[in-house]
């Protein structure tokens with residue numbers, strides 16, 4: 383499992399900015415309070431010396447050491463109480479000069495002891511959703527709102543959909559190094575994009591780097607790279623489709639087939655297979671048609687290395703109208 387490195391950096395920077403800003407606000411507030419109340423300033427100087435006092439007592443040692451340490455601690459506590467009272471009498475809350483961290487658990491560092499804080503995990507998931515390219519779809523299409531009632535016309539349709547739902551869920555929840563690839567096949571409006579979005583959401587939440595894109599846009603990005611490289615530029619828009627841990631390639635077969643399409647698709651699928659990176663593909667194209675549209679090398683990879691989930695039934699877009 384590896385969070386997308388750019389997302390990771392962005393989240394670390396965001397937390398660091400939060401932390402520094404909380405500390406800067408606290409510093410400004412402290413200066414303000416010290417200006418208003420020399421007594422608080424005096425108390426703060428005394429409080430700051432507690433550590434040195436404890437150290438001094440410890441070095442001195444002696445039979446009544448425990449009692450002396452307890453006295454220093456008690457003095458410290460009463461100074462803190464006096465300070466809180468002073469702040470309140472000035473109209474401030476007792477913790478007015480403490481840094482107001484967004485996350486109390488990790489003080490906006492992102493870590494509690496050595497473990498990642500929940501706030502950082504949530505921020506990484508948010509970034510993961512953003513960088514996945516799923517946008518608004520992710521809020522609308524989940525396993526929970528994937529209903530089997532739309533396949534009720536025909537028991538065979540329903541059985542296929544129920545199987546696809548169960549497998550997709552299982553796939554997403556156990557996604558990892560041993561996962562395979564999925565090929566969601568069937569006519570329009572039957573839930574292929576819906577189920578693959580639900581897979582993406584679950585896999586992102588589990589901390590993996592997921593990219594969703596349509597075949598047409600993937601091709602456009604590779605085409606852009608090819609065009610730019612003619613000018614000696616190395617802008618690599620296609621790189622993320624090769625490198626992400628899970629690629630959801632939507633609408634395979636909607637593009638105009640030509641030699642560039644075939645070679646790009648082969649490069650994409652083959653690179654991902656060779657590096658053990660998983661791909662989920664959605665297509666309206668049938669098994670036979672795959673052979674005529676794409677090369678044998680592509681078709682044999684799709685049919686051999688992908689687990690096929692079939693969809694059949696009546697267009698759900700129409701049913702919902």
Ligand SMILES: Nc1ncnc2c1ncn2[C@@H]1O[C@H](COP(=O)(O)OP(=O)(O)OP(=O)(O)O)[C@@H](O)[C@H]1O
Pocket residue numbers: 522523527528529530532568569570571572573574575576577633664665666698699
């Ligand atoms: N089982 C379902 N329960 C509820 N809504 C569904 C279900 N399947 C699909 N939908 C909804 O119907 C619409 C069409 O589904 P979807 O986009 O997944 O179809 P598709 O199979 O990807 O079609 P296409 O081949 O045209 O891309 C979407 O709004 C989707 O959320």
Ligand SMILES: [Mg+2]
Pocket residue numbers: 574575576632633664
């Ligand atoms: Mg679709």
Ligand SMILES: [Zn+2]
Pocket residue numbers: 485486487488489490491492493499500501502
């Ligand atoms: Zn935190």
